[in-house]
């Protein structure tokens with residue numbers, strides 16, 4: 177019987193594992209992805225949906241070409257992992273009713289990304305309808321609608337404590353909202369406050385540049401303070417200060433999904449042996465890839481991809497097939513900073529970190545450029561083409 181390699185999650189890490197293993201095993205293993213949605217939408221350029229510079233169809237892909245290449249793709253929501261029985265429980269919701277089933281595996285790769293969890297913030301459930309952000313597709317459209325409608329009042333943007341996925345995205349939200357308000361000639365009547373639970377806007381390598389841009393654009397930065405309570409029109413910070421809001425662009429604290437924690441694979445993130453050995457600390461046959469893994473690096477697309485290749489190397493080593501894939505932890509990123517003239521033509525900063533050097537070697541061009549926005553689009557499109565086939 178072929179080795180059954182089951183992958184939870186059809187995102188950057190899950191598809192990278194499937195595609196690379198397919199090439200390496202040449203049909204000698206059964207490779208199955210279990211993923212909840214019938215399509216994947218890339219993350220990095222979602223903030224540009226706010227300004228209308230990105231369209232959903234350009235960043236959304238189906239799994240059909242992956243299926244044609246030989247990957248089995250099952251659409252279902254994973255609810256449980258039973259590590260001792262080597263099986264995964266899934267729920268599928270066909271049009272008429274719900275069905276539950278088990279999928280058995282020989283090797284399991286856990287790559288479901290993160291959960292955005294507001295439950296640690298008092299009053300979150302009651303205020304839920306007042307919160308949007310650029311992280312989830314429906315909510316991006318809600319935020320876009322709100323920011324393009326507001327005529328006066330206050331917008332609060334919130335970044336939770338690290339680690340969360342894509343460190344600069346909350347600051348991108350703030351600077352793009354500022355630009356849209358300027359473009360709409362509404363900025364004079366709308367105050368913008370960026371509350372950051374971290375000591376400075378993230379990541380640290382570009383904190384100085386982001387802080388300077390906030391100052392230049394009259395954005396009030398409140399750093400090192402957490403939002404601990406939410407009302408329908410005000411937030412309470414951890415020092416008791418209350419701030420009223422009209423729009424709340426809040427990113428919830430991030431963590432691994434419940435089924436990872438309930439299976440004993442980690443308390444907040446999946447516990448791997450090391451950045452190069454993605455096996456679970458206790459189970460040889462369960463590996464992680466992508467944002468769900470507890471790694472000493474930022475949670476972003478390049479790191480997710482690189483961790484996936486390390487997981488592939490762990491698997492091919494165990495199966496005794498082929499040469500390892502060449503991979504090292506390093507990334508290049510582009511941060512949308514809006515446009516000081518209020519034109520909907522976003523400029524970006526460029527930065528990078530190379531973790532093969534100790535301490536990690538940063539690179540950056542602090543001068544915002546529109547060409548970097550274009551470069552980020554090309555980079556994202558190249559990933560989608562390579563992973564999804566188009």
Ligand SMILES: Cc1cc2nc3c(=O)[nH]c(=O)nc-3n(C[C@H](O)[C@H](O)[C@H](O)COP(=O)(O)OP(=O)(O)OC[C@H]3O[C@@H](n4cnc5c(N)ncnc54)[C@H](O)[C@@H]3O)c2cc1C
Pocket residue numbers: 184185186187188189190210211212213216218219220221222223252253254255287288289290310311312341342345433465466467468475476477478479480509510
């Ligand atoms: C707004 C935003 C901006 C970003 N900007 C950047 C950037 O500029 N640069 C950068 O490098 N990275 C950026 N990222 C981060 C990047 O998108 C992620 O780091 C990357 O997608 C992580 O890959 P992953 O495979 O771990 O998770 P994902 O790509 O999220 O894939 C997870 C998959 O698992 C599936 N899944 C989840 N739960 C279940 C379940 N219970 N059952 C079945 N399937 C499940 C999901 O549907 C999804 O298909 C950004 C992300 C966002 C949202």
